[in-house]
Amino acid sequence: MPHRAPVNVLVVNAGSSSLKFTMYAMDQEKFLARGIVERIGLNEPFLKYERHDGKSFKEQALVSTHEEALELVCAKLVDPEVGVLASLMDVEAIGHRVVHGGENFHDSVIVTNEVKNNIRECSSLAPLHNPPNLGGIEACEQVFEDVPNVAVFDTAFHHSMPASSYLYAIPYDYYEKFGIRKYGFHGTSHKFVSYATADLLGAPLGELKLITAHLGNGASITAVERGNVLDTSMGMTPLNGLVMGTRCGDIDPAVVLYLARRGMTPDDIDRLLNKCSGLLGVSGIGSGDMRDNITASQAGNMQAQRAIRMFVQRLVSYIGSYFTILGGADAVVFTGGIGENSVYIRDQVISKLGCLGCHLDPEKNRQTLGKPAIISTSDSKLKAIVMPTNEELMIARETVRLLTIPSKAIPAPHSSIPSA
Ligand code: ADP
Secondary structure, eight states: OOOOOOOEEEEEEEOSSOEEEEEEETTTTEEEEEEEEESTTSSSOEEEEEETTSOEEEEEOOOSSHHHHHHHHHHHHTOTTTOSOSOGGGOOEEEEEESOOTTTOSSOEEOOHHHHHHHHHGGGTSTTTHHHHHHHHHHHHHHSTTOOEEEEETTGGGGGOOHHHHOOSSOHHHHHHHOOSOOOSOHHHHHHHHHHHHHHHTSOGGGOEEEEEEESSSEEEEEEETTEEEEESOOSSTTSSSOOSSOOOSOOHHHHHHHHHTTOOHHHHHHHHHHSOHHHHHHOSSOOOHHHHHHHHHTTOHHHHHHHHHHHHHHHHHHHHHHHHTTSOSEEEEEHHHHHHOHHHHHHHHTTOGGGTOOBOHHHHHTOTTSOEEOBOTTOSSEEEEOOOOHHHHHHHHHHHHHHSOGGGSOOTTTSOOOO
């Protein structure tokens, strides 16, 4: 017999110096309160808090650890003035974002000591993310003693990729010995928008071929065939693929060797390619933010114009490639800060997709206002869709799914389409 579905689900996303939270009432998939504690362990930490009725505030947070940050969040959630729960006992389950599940995790899991050890083992693949993600889980275990925790991995959705997509063309031993392969990221977002697009189109995801483009500061694109990932642009790390705010994306690996031979250290090259490249590096305007680059470009800055052309060209080239390996597609889906909000970038990209049967309706493109919308003309064979992502809600749904179905009955990942 399935367990009763948890209703009050807390979603936690713990970063190195931040703790983001959303409290959901999952019987209506409604957020009750959300916010973030930032600058944990640094000077002047603060809390931003927003309640479902619009009440919001920002205040100084006297915390220096993630556990203290969580205690502060808990105090607010039950505060008579700004709270949304009568008692902390009302929290029935906690879902956590975990960036890297390596090869261990093909699906979300209920946290156990073994799971924590496995997440720790994956830390070498995501040294900046997995340790704080685990710290968030441990803080919740301390504060909420008997409440189940579920880990939801950014990499899990991509586990259905075939070996021909996830292997690099280097000797196979390197995959076996060191786990060098493509893992993919933003999986929770790609999964959310895939299901949401199926809803919008009124078709089962199992019958659709989609190209989902998550375009934020980090950006990735995924070919989704009937709910399974066929390929994705990020690789063993989130550096590969599209041109991003500060990351280079695809680059000839020999560039790295060349720079190393010229005396740059691995840390120097890491900083160059992750923090100083992409829109920031090409435009030279001191910002990798797309809005700043569009403003500079429209003011006539030729380097910013070039940076945007590169961003668009790389994206179009991936769309063409994924359209081909999918053997045609039903829709290309735009999400993330740029994908959801930039009328201009969508226009630039879609105007190059005519050969795939995708034609922009400029009026629909202008009027999306952050809502799900089809922005291609009604006779387009390949639809263009804007779909706001909601990774927190996806994590809450996964948490409910894991805790409602007895674990033995959870289908093998992607052997069938779960009803998330
Ligand atoms: P993150 O990857 O950090 O979560 P977001 O998904 O919030 O980031 O996306 C941030 C990016 O979205 C920034 O480059 C920002 O400039 C861009 N963006 C947000 N709104 C717009 C807009 N109206 N036009 C163009 N770009 C936008």
